[in-house]
Amino acid sequence: xxxxxxxxxxxxxxxxxxxxxxxxxxxxxxxxxxxxxxxxxxxxxxxxxxxxxxxxxxxxxxxxxxxxxxxxxxxxxxxxxxxxxxxxxxxxxxxxxxxxxxxxxxxxxxxxxxxxxxxxxxxxxxxxxxxxxxxxxxxxxxxxxxxxxxxxxxxxxxxxxxxxxxxxxxxxxxxxxxxxxxxxxxxxxxxxxxxxxxxxxxxxxxxxxxxxxxxxxxxxxxxxxxxxxxxxxxxxxxxxxxxxxxxxxxxxxxxxxxxxxxxxxxxxxxxxxxxxxxxxxxxxxxxxxxxxxxxxxxxxxxxxxxxxxxxxxxxxxxxxxxxxxxxxxxxxxxxxxxxxxxxxxxxxxxxxxxxxxxxxxxxxxxxxxxxxx
Ligand SMILES: Cc1ncc(COP(=O)(O)O)c(C=O)c1O
Numbered sequence: 001x002x003x004x005x006x007x008x009x010x011x012x013x014x015x016x017x018x019x020x021x022x023x024x025x026x027x028x029x030x031x032x033x034x035x036x037x038x039x040x041x042x043x044x045x046x047x048x049x050x051x052x053x054x055x056x057x058x059x060x061x062x063x064x065x066x067x068x069x070x071x072x073x074x075x076x077x078x079x080x081x082x083x084x085x086x087x088x089x090x091x092x093x094x095x096x097x098x099x100x101x102x103x104x105x106x107x108x109x110x111x112x113x114x115x116x117x118x119x120x121x122x123x124x125x126x127x128x129x130x131x132x133x134x135x136x137x138x139x140x141x142x143x144x145x146x147x148x149x150x151x152x153x154x155x156x157x158x159x160x161x162x163x164x165x166x167x168x169x170x171x172x173x174x175x176x177x178x179x180x181x182x183x184x185x186x187x188x189x190x191x192x193x194x195x196x197x198x199x200x201x202x203x204x205x206x207x208x209x210x211x212x213x214x215x216x217x218x219x220x221x222x223x224x225x226x227x228x229x230x231x232x233x234x235x236x237x238x239x240x241x242x243x244x245x246x247x248x249x250x251x252x253x254x255x256x257x258x259x260x261x262x263x264x265x266x267x268x269x270x271x272x273x274x275x276x277x278x279x280x281x282x283x284x285x286x287x288x289x290x291x292x293x294x295x296x297x298x299x300x301x302x303x304x305x306x307x308x309x310x311x312x313x314x315x316x317x318x319x320x321x322x323x324x325x326x327x328x329x330x331x332x333x334x335x336x337x338x339x340x341x342x343x344x345x346x347x348x349x350x351x352x353x354x355x356x357x358x359x360x361x362x363x364x365x366x367x368x369x370x371x372x373x
Contacts (some may be wrong), residue, residue, distance in 0.1 A: 051257060060232065089189075156188055200306045225273070300315065303350075
């Protein structure tokens with residue numbers, strides 16, 4: 001299978017490790033390994049000390065799946081398969097979809113959520129948001145109109161990257177009822193789970209509410225542990241999970257042994273890692289809101305409902321891509337322009353998970369003053 005370049009990842013490859021300031025990252029600063037080890041129980045510390053670096057179990061170790069299970073209401077140990085998030089997504093699309101299927105997917109979106117399906121020969125039906133009344137909104141009435149007899153899969157991602165959209169609980173249930181009524185599988189990307197502002201509801205994992213659903217979550221965003229490369233899918237559809245497990249034999253085969261132990265510790269101590277991330281996101285969002293007030297003519301900003309990102313509109317006389325290129329060249333600040341999300345030429349993603357955001361905004365502000373004069 002030939003697959004199109006992953007635009008956001010290619011752009012990151014160009015700048016992430018060479019430029020000084022990242023203003024569009026979706027993850028939070030990575031924790032030090034020692035921060036995680038400091039949280040370990042005696043048993044976990046022993047596992048770490050005695051760790052051997054052989055192959056591990058394809059579906060994930062028992063202690064890791066047991067730790068994952070505690071974060072779901074109904075999911076059993078044999079309803080979990082561990083893999084890196086991108087790998088899980090790639091496998092799932094491959095085992096679930098056939099050429100000619102229709103896949104409804106939110107757009108803009110993390111590219112792999114629709115690109116793998118597209119390159120398998122499926123037709124992608126985009127579920128687009130409106131940007132009115134000061135917020136992003138993915139409307140369920142719009143979604144209803146996109147469903148046909150050929151719809152094989154609905155792909156959603158709440159909290160949503162990049163817009164920060166999240167539905168209310170009743171909208172979430174309405175979506176599930178719609179999928180259930182048509183007996184359509186839902187792939188629910190929950191990578192930003194629990195990165196929820198105090199005034200927004202924490203949505204239950206969709207796999208706990210709908211049997212014909214596969215939920216994806218991992219350590220990269222919620223936990224600030226992207227370097228572990230650990231994610232997992234959870235589903236009541238054990239037959240599907242078995243197919244995923246068998247496909248994985250052709251990819252990583254199994255997970256990194258050190259990462260499995262560190263992920264287990266993290267999952268068993270979620271709040272200690274999550275709360276500082278959440279505080280940072282909320283503080284940075286407030287910083288950005290103040291910054292935005294000073295530049296309202298140039299930037300339209302809808303604060304995210306949840307998640308770690310916002311998708312802001314740039315009211316500039318040039319495309320977002322040109323602007324981003326100029327900015328990174330002049331200041332070392334990297335922005336991800338909307339072109340990389342195949343969503344016009346006017347938007348850019350802002351990420352709130354990095355502690356140096358106030359410093360970056362000062363430099364950005366100076367640039368804007370000069371840009372405007
Ligand atoms: C919505 C979404 N899903 C999946 C992923 C993949 O996660 P990871 O980078 O840990 O592979 C990302 C990463 O940005 C994402 O934003």
